[in-house]
Amino acid sequence: MDKLAIIRQPVADELLSYKALFDSALAHEDDFLGRALDYVRRREGKMMRPVLVLLMAKECGAVSEKSLRAAVTLELLHTASLVHDDVVDESGERRGQRSVNAMFGNQVAVLVGDYLLSTALLQAALTGEVEIVEIIAQLGGILSEGEVFQLANIRNERASEEAYFHIIRHKTAALFAACAELGALSAGGDAAYVAQARHFGELIGLCFQIRDDIFDYFSDAAIGKPTGNDMAEGKLTLPAIYALQQTDRADVHEWAARIKGGQATPDEIAQMVAFTKEAGGIAYAEKRMQELHAEALALVDTWKHDEVREALRHYLDFVVERKW
Amino acid sequence: MDKLAIIRQPVADELLSYKALFDSALAHEDDFLGRALDYVRRREGKMMRPVLVLLMAKECGAVSEKSLRAAVTLELLHTASLVHDDVVDESGERRGQRSVNAMFGNQVAVLVGDYLLSTALLQAALTGEVEIVEIIAQLGGILSEGEVFQLANIRNERASEEAYFHIIRHKTAALFAACAELGALSAGGDAAYVAQARHFGELIGLCFQIRDDIFDYFSDAAIGKPTGNDMAEGKLTLPAIYALQQTDRADVHEWAARIKGGQATPDEIAQMVAFTKEAGGIAYAEKRMQELHAEALALVDTWKHDEVREALRHYLDFVVERKW
Secondary structure, X not given: OOHHHHHHHHHHHHHHHHHHHHHHHOOOOOXXXXXXXXXXXXXXXXXXXXXXXXXXXXXXXXXXXXXHHHHHHHHHHHHHHHXXXXXXXXXXXXXXXXXXXXXXXXXXXXXXXXXXXXXHHHHHHOOOOHHHHHHHHHHHHHHHHHHHHHHHHHHOOOOOHHHHHHHHHHHHHHHHHHHHHHHHXXXXXXXXXXXXXXXXXXXXXXXXXHHHHHHOOOOEOOOOEOOOHHHHOOOOOHHHHHHHHOOOOHHHHHHHHHHHOOOOOHHHHHHHHHHHHHOOHHHHHHHHHHHHHHHHHHHHOOOOOHHHHHHHHHHHHHHHHOOO | OOHHHHHHHHHHHHHHHHHHHHHHHOOOOOHHHHHXXXXXXXXXXXXXXXXXXXXXXXXXXXXXXXXXXXXXXXXHHHHHHHHHHHHHOOOOEEOOEEOHHHHHOHHHHHHHHHHHHHHHHHHHHOOOOHHHHHHHHHHHHHHHHHHHHHHHHHHOOOOOHHHHHHHHHHHHHHHHHHHHHHHHHHOOOOHHHHHHHHHHHHHHHHHHHHHXXXXXXXXXXXXXXXXXXXXXXXXXXXXXXXXXXOOOOXXXXXXXXXXXXXXXXXXXXHHHHHHHHHOOHHHHHHHHHHHHHHHHHHHHHOOOOHHHHHHHHHHHHHHHHOOO
16 A cells, blocks of 8 residues: 555545535536636645644544535635645646646636635634634635745745744645644534644644755756756745855855845755755755654654554655655 | 715714724834835725715614724725735726825735735624625625626627626625625625615615716716726726717727727727717716616615615715715
8 A cells, every 4th residue: 555545544534524515515517617627636735734733623523514614614725825825836737737827817716716715714604613713714824924924924034944944834834734723623622632733744744844944955857846946936945044054155045145135046956956965965954854754753642543643644744855 | 065075974983983983903013015015005985885884874773883893894895905006907007096006016015005905804894793704705706707707808809888887786786785785784784685785785786886986988087097998998887888889980990899808099099089979878877877866765765774874875976876
């Protein structure tokens, strides 16, 4: 059995119900909107976020209809933010497929994103739990704050580890935290378990984003992004931030300033990538990620259900080892 | 007392509470996001939507905290959709002020719009009423559907009155309908009053949009839009749709086709505007608007509170007579 199958094993049946609910939430009789939503729906990913919701619910007892709706809500919120991010980043592609903006234009992409946000909210409302709606509303705010912080940070002169973690906590980890929290909450978990779940989800999200950022220092056709893509967008991530702290070299700090100013040449970016590796930036980021991974594993060990624990351990491994 | 003052009179105190809540909902400690939100907040409009919420609540008894939150939710939802619409339409201005996208760029504008949507949702959740959240979620979907329908309709060859009303019901009237409905609901109105309120709001919204569309056939520096702006964007509105139905002239139908195809010259647009007036298109749209206005007035007459009835009559007059 491959890793994904092991991860999904304890909630395999529930995932089918989830998928049916997700598909029905995205059906639309209007020809044009229906086609755009259909396009979004067919780009099904690995369902890492819904799986996390369902596993956390399972650990707590059983996956309820509320859990399924929470999972659909969170996946829709995630999808909406991807659609808007591609407009914001002017991306033509996402994981090898044309982005919604490339396919239907920016106008439609902004509106389809809005429609997805509303649909997410509707699914949250249909749980009948105001607490769930409140968490979703706060999450929506946090996700857009994260993106705004990132944009504002590009314009800041200094890159710091603190600002980096502030951004990834908002733009990535908050979503995983909400997945785990709502999984626990929707299955009737007690306050202690819900809080633990939230922390666990945040750790996963931090690992996820650090891994994602490390990818950017290596060329890989499968991911479909060139090396140094983040730097080309003015972003310095954890490996480069660490590397910068290790040196007084004026040329390196000059590259960093030009990258953040959006003025760096491809050659300067390549030099910064090379310097980051030499200075141990990748190793440092890996180490930070492994620390977070270990902290998350320790939480898993305190839970009850063998099958769920096994799945969550594989989930954590998958996040830090993945190649996509 | 001017018309706006008469309209606001029965809820003057409550409007102050509304404004304080609105301002606090848009405060943000982050420097960059805070500045963008501050810019949005300072562009305070005539508060027509919140005033409607409060008046409908007042008619029903008293404006509750839930009413205030519903009013803030709806105004935020409206504001979010304006911010995104300006990105979609690539507008540099809104009512004489620079749009958020012109001021901060498209990237920030998309994210600020998302942030406003989340803030709207949070205020809805804070009412503690799942029914209110559900209405808001549905409304969010309807508003983005309306904009998508409009985009898709531009590409359709034929302009019909039916498609026109379908679009304006979604993109404009649904918001006014929700304002009136949530005003009634938040003040504990019974099912009959809530349904009546919703219908009343929809009538207001239809009048509002027809008036807005009529403006486009006249030049007015105060509105800040050139004559024929809608046509330049490929839109044929009620006056032109009626005018087209009155003629077999090949040249007129050719202009219409070129307008919808986005290929019309300024001269062709000017000729289409002139023809629409000659063929009685403006008079027809005015007549349709007055019919809706009369239907709304008849509803007002069935309500109890003199002061509220008086305010709502002025509200209706203001919508159809306004010059902005």
